[in-house]
Amino acid sequence: MRQPRHPSRRAFAAIAASVIGVLMTSAIAAPAAAEGRIRIAEGYGLSFLPLHVLRQDKLIEKHGKALGLDITVDWVQLSGGAAMNDALLSGGIDVGSSGVAPLLTIWDRTRGSANVKAIASLNDMPLFLTTSNPKVKTLRDFTDADKIALPAAKVGVQARVLQMAAEKEFGPGKYDAIDKLTVSMPHPDATAALLSGGGGITGHISSAPFQYQQLDDPKIHKVISSYDVLGGPHSFNLIWSKQSFRDDNPKTYRAFLDALKEAMDLINRDHEAAADIYLAQNKGSLDKAYVLRLLNDPDIRFTVTPNRTEAFADFMHKVGAIKNKPASWRDYFFEDLHAGAGS
CATH class of the missing domain: 3.40.190.10 (Periplasmic binding protein-like II)
Incomplete structure (x- = not known):
């Protein structure tokens, strides 16, 4: 009976090279660890x-x-x-x-x-809703002629504070009563627009230092603070x-x-x-x-x-x-x- 043949050195080397190639390909394809x-x-x-x-x-x-x-x-x-x-x-x-x-x-x-x-x-930190509209004393005073700037309309933390305040002002289920007035805008741009009166921006709910810079201008006043809305200091x-x-x-x-x-x-x-x-x-x-x-x-x-x-x-x-x-x-x-x- 013929004995099974052992692979030659050349064949063995070819097999080894193939295995190493597969391992190297797998290593390259795998995502590198990001530690560091x-x-x-x-x-x-x-x-x-x-x-x-x-x-x-x-x-x-x-x-x-x-x-x-x-x-x-x-x-x-x-x-x-x-x-x-x-x-x-x-x-x-x-x-x-x-x-x-x-x-x-x-x-x-x-x-x-x-x-x-x-x-x-x-x-x-408190978040203030400020306005340049002298007629606005509460959320109810905003009209369709107003635009309220915030970083992410309807979804950001300022937007949620505004919704929580709206539900308190207008009643259960009416949290989105003034969402239609909000526009997304970075704080530096919104502050410049509010102070200059540009772009129709008449309100801005922001954070420090922007809200304090705005309130240093006599034509800007505060409408609400998030600390009042949430009942005290909050993250x-x-x-x-x-x-x-x-x-x-x-x-x-x-x-x-x-x-x-x-x-x-x-x-x-x-x-x-x-x-x-x-x-x-x-x-x-x-x-x-x-x-x-x-x-x-x-x-x-x-x-x-x-x-x-x-x-x-x-x-x-x-x-x-x-x-x-x-x-x-x-x-x-x-x-x-x-x-x-x-x-």
């Missing part, structure tokens, strides 16, 4: 001061080195939560930051898939990412969170240094005394702890903006903060 790189998007205004501190003092890089990792940090500036969420889901960024409402929207839509959750809060901006980014990049994620906490400590400990950093990162007409005035305002607080975010979640579920009603804030935050207080 983070792409962060921020918006406009004082509410993003913690991120300015991260960038100015290279705190993420510092905490990465403490973990034995060199981290490359890329920054981009976007206006509004919708743009943040689009960039995150398309893979353009790793971390997005905006208001509570956009986070709840993307958390709801990605449950069981990308599983986007909040990493931390960035601040507690304004949060910062969030996909579950996969957290899982695949544990050191980068840890470095980011530790850096964020250090940035908060610096802001709360040293307003002078924080003001200098804000001005270095935001070239504009504000002077240091003005920024310090805002940082010394007791209504403005920088903290990683969520505050009254559940009020937004309850409202958005009630009006059908999110399908899933969270049991508590811990449902839409990663567990790093779960041991602390929050709401």
Whole structure:
């Protein structure tokens, strides 16, 4: 009986080369691990001061080195939560930051898939609806001749605050009574339009420093504050990412969170240094005394702890903006903060 032939050395080499080729092709096709790189998007205004501190003092890089990792940090500036969420889901960024409402929207839509959750809060801040129309004293006084600017009409945190205020003013179910008056516009552009009277903009719901700059003009007055609408101070901006980014990049994620906490400590400990950093990162007409005035305002607080975010979640579920009603804030935050207080 003829014995089975063993492959020749040449055949063996060919087989080995083929296997190696397959493995190399698979390696090239597989997505590379992103550990050591983070792409962060921020918006406009004082509410993003913690991120300015991260960038100015290279705190993420510092905490990465403490973990034995060199981290490359890329920054981009976007206006509004919708743009943040689009960039995150398309893979353009790793971390997005905006208001509570956009986070709840993307958390709801990605449950069981990308599983986007909040990493931390960035601040507690009031949002003012201001107007140049002297006839407007309450929401009822706006007419079809008015236009109210905000970063993301109908979906952003300013839009949700306006809807919550409208339901209080006009009655149950009438939360969208003045949605038709809103237009999407970045805060710097909306502030310029409101102050100049351009583009038909007669109202703007914004944040610091824009709302305070507007109120320094005698022809502008405040109609509502979000603190009155929600019954007290609340989180304004949060910062969030996909579950996969957290899982695949544990050191980068840890470095980011530790850096964020250090940035908060610096802001709360040293307003002078924080003001200098804000001005270095935001070239504009504000002077240091003005920024310090805002940082010394007791209504403005920088903290990683969520505050009254559940009020937004309850409202958005009630009006059908999110399908899933969270049991508590811990449902839409990663567990790093779960041991602390929050709401």
